[in-house]
Amino acid sequence: MGEETWTYEQAGRLTHRVANGLLSLGLEREAKVAVLSPNSPASWLCVLGIWRAGAAWVPLNPGNPVADTTSLRLSSVNSTRPA
Known part of the structure; x- marks a missing residue:
């Protein structure tokens, strides 16, 4: 598997x-932004x-299991809505 590399400038542009x-x-x-990634x-x-966008x-x-991930996503969305 190849290794990915970037210069500081490239990494800054991507972020x-x-x-x-x-x-x-x-x-x-x-x-809060959920990240499902290797x-x-x-x-x-x-x-x-x-982080640069000011989020967590x-x-x-x-x-x-998919049900647990879906439950987490929905609870996060509901917790950010004003009451």
Whole structure:
């Protein structure tokens, strides 16, 4: 399996793109973003982009049953809505 590498400039551009993409979709600061991804350099760039957007990341375990993942996602969405 090949190893992915980026310069600091490339990594900065990629994290900036992730952050801007999330913000353009309406992500609010301090929101939680669930991430279901294998541990890889690319997934860590996504995490840095989430942080750059002012949000927090919630790692999801791919070994969890789908029902548990769906339940977590729905509870996160409901907890961010105003009462």
